[in-house]
Amino acid sequence: MEDLIRQFDHEIADAIAGETERESSTLELIASENFVSPAVRAAAGCVMTNKYAEGYPGNRYYGGCDFVDIAENLARERAKKLFKAEYANVQPHSGSQANMAIYFTLLQPGDTVMGMDLSHGGHLTHGSPVNFSGKLYNFISYEVKKESGYIDYEQVAALAEQHKPRLIMTGASAYPRDIDFKKFREIADLVDAFLIADIAHPAGMIATGLLNDPLPYCDAVTTTTHKTLRGPRGGMILIGQDKENPLGIKAPKSGRLKMLSEIIDSQVMPGVQGGPLMHIIAAKAVAFKEDLQPAYLDYTRQIIKNAQTMAEKLIAHGYDLISHGTDNHLLLIDLSNIGISGKKAERILEAAGITVNKNMVPFDTKSPFITSGIRIGTPAVTTRGMTEAEMDKIADFIHQVLSEPKNDELRVEIKQQIATLCHQFPIL
Numbered sequence: 001m002e003d004l005i006r007q008f009d010h011e012i013a014d015a016i017a018g019e020t021e022r023e024s025s026t027l028e029l030i031a032s033e034n035f036v037s038p039a040v041r042a043a044a045g046c047v048m049t050n051k052y053a054e055g056y057p058g059n060r061y062y063g064g065c066d067f068v069d070i071a072e073n074l075a076r077e078r079a080k081k082l083f084k085a086e087y088a089n090v091q092p093h094s095g096s097q098a099n100m101a102i103y104f105t106l107l108q109p110g111d112t113v114m115g116m117d118l119s120h121g122g123h124l125t126h127g128s129p130v131n132f133s134g135k136l137y138n139f140i141s142y143e144v145k146k147e148s149g150y151i152d153y154e155q156v157a158a159l160a161e162q163h164k165p166r167l168i169m170t171g172a173s174a175y176p177r178d179i180d181f182k183k184f185r186e187i188a189d190l191v192d193a194f195l196i197a198d199i200a201h202p203a204g205m206i207a208t209g210l211l212n213d214p215l216p217y218c219d220a221v222t223t224t225t226h227k228t229l230r231g232p233r234g235g236m237i238l239i240g241q242d243k244e245n246p247l248g249i250k251a252p253k254s255g256r257l258k259m260l261s262e263i264i265d266s267q268v269m270p271g272v273q274g275g276p277l278m279h280i281i282a283a284k285a286v287a288f289k290e291d292l293q294p295a296y297l298d299y300t301r302q303i304i305k306n307a308q309t310m311a312e313k314l315i316a317h318g319y320d321l322i323s324h325g326t327d328n329h330l331l332l333i334d335l336s337n338i339g340i341s342g343k344k345a346e347r348i349l350e351a352a353g354i355t356v357n358k359n360m361v362p363f364d365t366k367s368p369f370i371t372s373g374i375r376i377g378t379p380a381v382t383t384r385g386m387t388e389a390e391m392d393k394i395a396d397f398i399h400q401v402l403s404e405p406k407n408d409e410l411r412v413e414i415k416q417q418i419a420t421l422c423h424q425f426p427i428l
């Protein structure tokens with residue numbers, strides 16, 4: 001594949017070669033990243049990128065859709081099986097667009113919505129003022145408790161009573177604990193709000209039953225497909241049990257009561273998107289088939305074991321972990337007690353061959369560009385086959401680098417050792 005590119009475009013071929021080398025010889029600890037299989041990569045680069053297929057299988061605005069229909073039907077059926085869902089829409093180009101389609105389905109501009117504060121673990125699309133969500137809707141943010149680092153469910157209930165949101169978003173990008181969706185449902189019912197779970201990060205462990213399942217409690221669930229699900233970059237919307245006339249409209253214009261699933265379909269396309277990315281949908285189907293194999297259950301178990309091993313080791317080294325540990329694939333570390341900002345930690349760790357991202361911590365006093373913390377995730381290193389023994393080593397490397405922020409030589413030396421370690425766990 002790279003040779004084909006090189007014949008025509010050596011600049012892009014060089015960039016791809018550089019990225020291939022970076023991925024293979026450094027430690028990828030960004031919690032939202034993963035390495036897809038060669039089959040997923042091949043499907044993502046297949047001829048279906050050539051096809052326009054606006055609409056849904058069996059009901060397209062274009063001819064010639066027989067084969068892309070097969071791909072999309074397989075993706076939908078596998079997604080439903082994976083999550084025990086009644087409905088799946090696999091067309092959203094990204095997690096953000098899945099959320100946008102849900103908001104367009106259930107809200108009017110100006111409506112009040114509750115979501116988790118960005119600095120407490122929430123996502124841009126959960127009401128950040130710089131995102132469309134914060135601009136279109138009146139978002140009220142809930143937080144985690146300062147002492148425990150767990151979601152403050154009493155605050156969620158009090159804010160819901162006070163603001164009467166039309167919709168409550170659950171789910172996060174930097175929350176290391178499992179979420180009590182049943183409790184969220186009880187709160188939503190008290191104020192007659194829709195409840196949506198955005199499981200972009202922990203979707204894989206939810207699919208394999210290792211974390212709480214939101215589908216029985218939420219009106220709809222959104223996710224990405226490229227994080228723990230280990231598929232191509234993209235989004236998806238699921239419904240556990242479809243509902244008739246979810247908006248409670250007595251006489252809809254169409255003259256019939258619409259199912260929630262039908263309204264969501266119409267908001268994904270034409271509401272927020274045009275033609276679906278059929279090559280990516282084919283790659284989603286391949287990834288979901290992989291996720292349905294027994295080996296994927298083992299993989300998701302190992303992600304959690306690895307994260308917990310790393311958490312214990314870093315706590316032993318004196319690090320301040322938000323919520324003092326993890327239930328899932330990620331750790332959030334507050335570096336205030338060692339006097340290094342998240343920005344600086346990200347930079348010096350990268351120089352040593354360890355890729356993490358700076359991250360706000362709850363009640364952060366630093367700006368989003370500096371931050372007091374870093375986020376670390378284990379999905380990508382677990383895909384390489386690394387287990388507890390390697391997590392111990394990685395935690396030691398992190399500690400060495402952060403203990404001597406001025407030591408350039410140490411970083412060069414550690415980068416070497418990490419390259420050696422990485423080459424023992426090649427990416428397929």
Ligand SMILES: *Cc1c(COP(=O)(O)O)cnc(C)c1O
Nearest residue numbers: 094095096123172173198200224
């Ligand atoms: C990653 C993420 C998204 C969006 O993903 P994109 O595909 O980058 O748009 C949405 N919600 C949460 C909670 C996420 O972590």
